[in-house]
Amino acid sequence: MNERVAIVGVGWAGFRPKTPDLSYKEMIYQAAVRAYHDAKVDPRTDVDSFVTVAEDFHEGTSIADEYTPDQLGAVMKPMQTITGDGLHGLATAVMLVRTGLCRIVVVEGHSKASNILTLDSITAYAQDPVLNRPLRLNTHMVAGLEMNRYLHESGTDEEACAAVVVKNRRNALRNPLTSFGADLTLDEVLAGPPLAWPLGVHQTARPVDGAVVMVLANEQVARSLTDRPIWIAGIGWCNDTPSLESRSWATLPYLEQAAHMAYRQAGIRTPFEEIDFAEIDDTYAYKELQSIEALGLCGFGEAGALLKEGVFDLDGAFPVNASGGSLGAGHLLDATGLHRALEAVLQLRGEAGAHQLEDVQVALVQSWRGVPTTSGAVAVLTN
């Protein structure tokens, strides 16, 4: 049957603050060629359907799905664009395979953030155009509001948030696919300039360019292509309200529901025990702690203390963002979830290099679509 879906090939390109040598199409092509080589498939003959994740204003092109097929080998094929995060793209591919209509599906995500001169003003166009945008507030304020309420209700302190930055950027020093590796102290992070208090500039991931392509297949095809398929054991996604006026600020109901959906499919009841490591949202440092709690890895308000104890360190009981996360690698806009999935795949294959974790079988991957949204997705991967 088509119940089980595996990632059988991955490719990437870029992962730098600027990529002036390549157009976005050429960067995607580089990632695609690698993924097809990795999966041993020819996109022109073997792949049944293609999925891109993209948002028009990040592309600077209306109906940006027009420009998706050529550099992926998807011309004259069933191809669609999901205006979501990379994990929404993976979820779409999983559904397509599970219908039985497609045996092999390709998912692509990319960021050419360096080409966007007015990213902050574009993000502001995601605010409610009538109720919020006329206030002319930088959209990072939404993270400031959320962080403040989260700290207030959970009892988490600013030091714990700064410790996320220290951990992730230190992890990034071991990972060549990162741009912001650094050996910082808590004080250096805390002393940084504020962005939207209590949120500081150093606690905010910076955008980078990059492309990620993944090849997914049903069980039978996966086993014929590779002896190390990475299974998507569960995948879930959910939205809360887009309204700033009525959302839950301290907790993340959309993430709790998305995790519930993914865990149910994967048969996971006690995530902290059954999962070995996680690559999760750290667009803002506090989000890592808040997400750890929403994912059910510990109780509400407990993540900060566990972090300080070293539980989430590279050599801790439950490594979180061993790759360096978005704080260490940079934020890939709509491709961010695919970036995290890529890191999880490399770990589960034992190909992560200097930041390879020992003896890992089950990975948790999670993403959030960023301010001002309440859209999150969760995947459980196994080798």
Place this chain on the structure above:
Amino acid sequence: MTSRFKSFPGTSLSEEDFAQGEVLFVHDALKAEYARDTGVGIGAYLAGLRRGVILGSYCSHCRKTVVPPRVVCEWCFRPMSEYVPLRDTGVVNTFSLCYVTWDVQRISQPEIPAVIVLDGASTLSETSVVMGGILHKLSEVDPKAVRIGMRVRAVWKPPEERQGAITDILYFKPIEE
């Protein structure tokens, strides 16, 4: 079910509703600016235009020459073999006489957009659905005289004014033959 529904939602407004201030609205202008990396293929194309040369790319696998040039052939997904300079003459594949500008201003003399298949690039045939056409405009021609199949030639900006852009070609005009 439409036969069962007696009324449908949705309220139509008229221009007067706005003119008379019956409906409130919030006006906003987008500030979305980009500086795009041209990359390898388009970078070569634009550099060629600045020199007065239209570059295509050739795929030895598909035996096709297309324009603008790109690094990968979208049909076989192999890297393109080489850049090929094309002639700045060609044939009108299709055209229009357009009486509104891009931002919907009415004009009395039409703009004449056309797809022009350049000499030296692939052409349609029994065995080929790929042709080396580009979008550009026609001028120095009576709009009524434009025909599909008409031969045309590029009219370039003076070399010192070229910037490495598609507008380094001002327009195409008919070739007297």
Place this chain on the structure above:
Amino acid sequence: MRKVAVIGAGMTKFVRRALETPKELAWEAAKMALESCELTMKDIDAVCFGTAPDAFDGVHMNGEYVSDGAGAWRKPFMRAFVGGGTGVFSSIQGWYHVASGMFDVVLVVAEEKMSSFYPHAQAAFLTIFDNFTERPLKPNLLWIFALEMNRYMTTYGLKKEDIARVAVQHKRNAADHPCAMLGEPNITVEDVLNSEVLAWPVQRLDVSPISDGAVAIVMAAEHVAKRLTDKPVWIEGVGWNLDTAYWTNRDLVYPRYVEYAARMAYEMAGIKEPRKEIHIAEPYDPFDYKVLHHLEGLQLADRGKAIELYLDGTAARDGNLPVCPSGGLLGVGNPIAAAGLMKIAELFWQLRGEAGARQVPGNPRRGVAQAWGDLMQIGTVVVMGR
């Protein structure tokens, strides 16, 4: 493969300028679709959403903004996007949500509010063109249609006065649609030929109007559908196909991508002779010539011959192959994504015998809906049957 049915549908009026916000339009259509099959949001497992480019609304991540209006509060929510093909595609998205076994009941909403763009939505289309090779030429959206129409007409020697009959028939059909914006029972070919020339050969009445509106449907897995209704309309086949973005590198005379999408959908539906096995067609008709183009791509007419279906009455509502009995985009209006999903809703109503004054006679059993979009590039095709 799980069987998937459409079990409910709703739509707003299509209007030039709606009082309602995008969220409100989406909610109105969704509410009506739910009521039509006596469900509430509690019964909905996931929401699929379709809307065309964010530039119309001036809202970045517009799907996220409209999500609560579409009923996605604390639900799995996804927005798929294939340009003008989005409306029909949203039902394909709903289909794979259910057919995958991940969800049993899905709400699919397509909404468009084009009037927000100031002063004219057409200008928003400049940014669909290639930023290096085309945008500096300041193309109007109409260019690509005029270029395609000219190529099509000239290749086959078609006459403008014949093609105008498509617009006339659709606008007349729309006179029977309670949501239509441009239903005109008495319009004539002369009216079309005398309308303002926009981009020759395209004239004002060859084109569908920009509009505001929303449509929603409810889709369910077989075991649920059979419990909820005795008249499920099944999704029998789906297909979609995207051609190269290098549109000046291919012949616009024929939409191969529609053919590929149609063949994919027909294969899934087990259709071998579409002209005999399909009883109603709702091809995408933002321009009159596009209907002909699409009928040929759908294999319902030979190349260059689709106009004969209009000349000999085959395409009429009481003909052998009624085409756009709804009135289509030319008559009902063209709020882009919503207009595509309207075609799915129309087949739902027609196949259940509930289309009122628009009802096609003879108890039609199977229909095909199709949309198209991007740079003359994508075909989306759905076959529905009862």
